[in-house]
Amino acid sequence: MKRFLLALCLVLPLSGCKLITAAPTPGVTQFYSQAALVINDFSGILLQAQQLFATAHGTGLVSDADYAAGTQAFKSIATNGDSIYSLLKAGGDQATITAQIKALIAQVGTMPTAFHINNPAAQAQFTALTAAMQSVLDATASLI
């Protein structure tokens, strides 16, 4: 009986340790949750920016050629953003997701060159907006 109790005392803490290690790592779970929030915020802002860009074109502040170039930039960024969505949805590798987010941050930085809004104040605001969008994405990239 003494041996049994002694064995039990040895096994219980070990099983306790096993339970702790089997639990989800907080940092890993947090990454996907946080990345989902950030990507959703980013997608909403990008959608509004695209609509404002169309408004700028409609009011004559953006030429047809620049509108086509800007529209292509929005499409490319949204396509790459959707790839990140797919990776997050599938629980993909964090390093790969982070690398894609960093690439998206760089791509967003090229947007002002595609805009060419014929109003300095509006152009400055679009540029400020791209910097803010980069900052939104950076919140996730900095998780690792």
Place this chain on the structure above:
Amino acid sequence: MTPAEIALIAQLLSLATEAIAAAITARQNLGDNANATEQANLDSAHANFQTIIASANKILNPTIGA
């Protein structure tokens, strides 16, 4: 400056402010645990990206789907 230009600048300013607020919130939430809205956020993001792509396709290729 025309009223349309003023309105556009105001909207851009508002959107940039909103984006900065989102970035600040995201950083503040870094310490939070997983939440139940993760899948809803992902689905919403996917819908937004698809809307942007569809809209861009319509502008770049107006004859497709017409």
